[in-house]
Amino acid sequence: MEIKLFDSELKVMEVLWKEGELSAGQIAKMLNEEIGWNRNTTYTVIKKCIEKGAIERKEPNFMCKALIFKEQVQQLETTDLINKMFDGSMEMFFSAFINEKNLNGEQIEKLKQIVDKLK
Amino acid sequence: MNILQMSIPAGLLILFIAAVRVFTINKLPKKTFLVLWIVVLLRLILPFSIPSRFNIFSMLSHLYKPETNYTAANSDSLNSLTKISELSFLKPIIIIWIIGILLTAIFFTVVFYKSYCRIRAAIPIRDNTFLDMWLSEQNVLRRIQILSSDKIDTPITCGIIKPKIILPKVMDINNDRQLKHILTHELIHIMRFDSVWKIILVFVVCLHWFNPTVWLLFILMNRDMEITCDEKAIKLLGQTEKTAYAESLISMAELKNEISPFYSGFSKNLTEERIVSIMTLKKTSILALTVATLFVAGATTVFAATSDKEVKEKKIISVTDPTKTHEIIITSKERIGEVGNDYITITESQSEGTGSDDKVKEFTIMPSTGEGENLDDSNITVVIDGERYNVKEVK
Numbered sequence: 001m002e003i004k005l006f007d008s009e010l011k012v013m014e015v016l017w018k019e020g021e022l023s024a025g026q027i028a029k030m031l032n033e034e035i036g037w038n039r040n041t042t043y044t045v046i047k048k049c050i051e052k053g054a055i056e057r058k059e060p061n062f063m064c065k066a067l068i069f070k071e072q073v074q075q076l077e078t079t080d081l082i083n084k085m086f087d088g089s090m091e092m093f094f095s096a097f098i099n100e101k102n103l104n105g106e107q108i109e110k111l112k113q114i115v116d117k118l119k
Numbered sequence: 120m121n122i123l124q125m126s127i128p129a130g131l132l133i134l135f136i137a138a139v140r141v142f143t144i145n146k147l148p149k150k151t152f153l154v155l156w157i158v159v160l161l162r163l164i165l166p167f168s169i170p171s172r173f174n175i176f177s178m179l180s181h182l183y184k185p186e187t188n189y190t191a192a193n194s195d196s197l198n199s200l201t202k203i204s205e206l207s208f209l210k211p212i213i214i215i216w217i218i219g220i221l222l223t224a225i226f227f228t229v230v231f232y233k234s235y236c237r238i239r240a241a242i243p244i245r246d247n248t249f250l251d252m253w254l255s256e257q258n259v260l261r262r263i264q265i266l267s268s269d270k271i272d273t274p275i276t277c278g279i280i281k282p283k284i285i286l287p288k289v290m291d292i293n294n295d296r297q298l299k300h301i302l303t304h305e306l307i308h309i310m311r312f313d314s315v316w317k318i319i320l321v322f323v324v325c326l327h328w329f330n331p332t333v334w335l336l337f338i339l340m341n342r343d344m345e346i347t348c349d350e351k352a353i354k355l356l357g358q359t360e361k362t363a364y365a366e367s368l369i370s371m372a373e374l375k376n377e378i379s380p381f382y383s384g385f386s387k388n389l390t391e392e393r394i395v396s397i398m399t400l401k402k403t404s405i406l407a408l409t410v411a412t413l414f415v416a417g418a419t420t421v422f423a424a425t426s427d428k429e430v431k432e433k434k435i436i437s438v439t440d441p442t443k444t445h446e447i448i449i450t451s452k453e454r455i456g457e458v459g460n461d462y463i464t465i466t467e468s469q470s471e472g473t474g475s476d477d478k479v480k481e482f483t484i485m486p487s488t489g490e491g492e493n494l495d496d497s498n499i500t501v502v503i504d505g506e507r508y509n510v511k512e513v514k
Contacts, residue, residue: 007269007288008240036264041239 002076003052003068008045011035013054013073016066024062122216122326129162130332132418137339139414144392145399149347151411156340158419163323163333216329223328227321238275241266241285249295253302259310265302267292272374274301282309289374300360300367304352313344346396353397365394 005013015027022030028042037045046064049055056065086092098111136155144152243266244250250265257263261282269288276284284305292298308314320337327333349368353361372390 006240007242007267011240011242035243037240044236045240 003054003073005049005052005054005073009049009052009054010073012042012045012049013066013068013070016055016064017070021058021063021065024064027064125163125166126327126330126333129159129327130330132159132162133332133336133339136418137335140339144346145396147407147411147414149343149350149396151415152343153340153347154415155418156336156343158415159336160319160323160340163327164319219328220325223325227325237270238268238277238285240270241268241283243267244286244292247292249298250292250302253299257306259306261309263306263309273371274305276305276308277314279312279314282314284309287374290371296363297367297370300352300356300364301371303355304348307348307351307355308344311344311348313348316344317341342392346393349393349397361397365397368394368397 011031012027015030016022019030024043024046025039027046028037028039031037031042032039046055050057054066054068056067057063058065082088082090082093086096098108103111136152136159140152243264254263254265259282261280264281264283266283266285267288268285271285271287272289274284274286274290276282284302286292286301290301320340324333324337349364353364356364368390
């Protein structure tokens with residue numbers, strides 16, 4: 001099931017991914033300090049997330065629990081990007097980015113190790 | 120002064136300016152039109168005006184003479200008239216006007232709210248060295264915040280006390296040159312308090328919702344705010360940046376567009392006009408400046424003032440029948456529905472002449488404000504004790 005999230009919703013999800021379960025009020029307070037959103041704004045975004053199935057609301061206290069993981073969203077967004085910009089070709093995507101310009105020697109070594117592990 | 124007396128001359132002025140604008144928008148300094156629109160706004164908001172000889176009404180009145188025949192009515196219709204006058208503030212036309220204001224206000228509130236919902240969850244842009252540097256270079260008293268939103272497609276400026284520039288996510292914020300153009304443009308909106316002007320415009324449109332020229336004013340003034348903003352931006356950035364700035368405008372317009380009456384944005388609709396305006400920008404000649412000044416002064420005098428002929432002109436009239444009471448009601452032909460002292464003050468002056476001639480009374484009438492047509496014997500009725508009388512003579 002694909003959930004499309006706006007940047008604002010991702011911001012709320014990031015808070016939950018970092019801190020675990022929090023009440024809506026706590027999330028609002030954190031985001032107010034971090035990016036200046038007022039309470040109503042944060043609550044509206046949280047409600048949007050709940051509608052999309054990304055957050056589960058638990059009573060009491062309007063506790064919020066993330067229903068999707070960061071990795072899932074990363075996968076989703078990247079696949080979307082690859083489909084859009086690289087015609088769905090994973091190899092084209094990687095070859096566009098794995099070059100000397102984007103990666104230094106150390107990073108290339110690390111990548112090699114990851115590929116080796118998969119073999 | 121009532122709403123029509125403000126709306127109609129303003130409407131004429133708007134049409135006049137709009138007509139001239141078609142031909143001269145690229146020949147006169149763009150600020151000219153903004154100043155003219157502000158003159159119109161003042162006319163639409165302020166319920167008083169400056170008397171002057173050369174005003175549109177006295178010019179028009181030479182072409183048109185109000186009808187002078189009048190027939191006396193009987194007391195019955197007068198009584199009903201008096202009753203109407205007591206309830207004059209509830210006239211159906213006024214109720215319609217108020218409903219119109221409410222509907223227009225609701226319309227704008229809905230539009231505003233939709234825009235607001237879209238941009239309130241914008242996220243501040245951090246860790247962008249160019250932006251941080253640019254912000255620190257500005258010396259605006261209010262602190263400006265720059266944010267990003269994936270729900271808009273053109274840059275938007277909003278906020279009066281805490282101004283915010285919101286950039287669309289689809290915009291390439293690594294293109295420093297383009298970014299500088301956009302930011303400079305938005306900065307000028309902030310410095311000129313365009314958000315406030317937009318609110319004033321909406322307020323005026325709500326009051327004058329019935330006047331289509333006021334909607335025209337709304338469109339044209341918004342456009343001219345953008346165009347003068349471009350003018351100032353190029354002044355700040357330098358003439359050499361002109362072409363690149365125009366290219367930035369085009370890039371912004373290529374992202375999908377939105378129309379918002381509240382926030383200053385880049386809209387595809389005006390883009391063509393603005394590009395032409397920018398590319399034909401040249402140093403303002405003395406001639407153009409002179410023409411512009413005369414234009415503004417002339418337009419203001421002719422349309423924004425009212426005739427001084429009606430101000431405080433005393434008339435003495437003789438009435439052919441005496442009255443036993445002191446309750447004299449004098450109306451002009453046009454004002455038959457509005458009876459009473461709000462229009463005219465009446466003092467009973469000393470009757471001259473012989474004692475037997477007590478059928479003649481003299482009254483001094485003075486218009487209480489400088490409005491309305493000239494009072495003469497053809498358009499004044501005197502109502503005494505429910506009986507109407509034509510005025511015998513006016514001295």
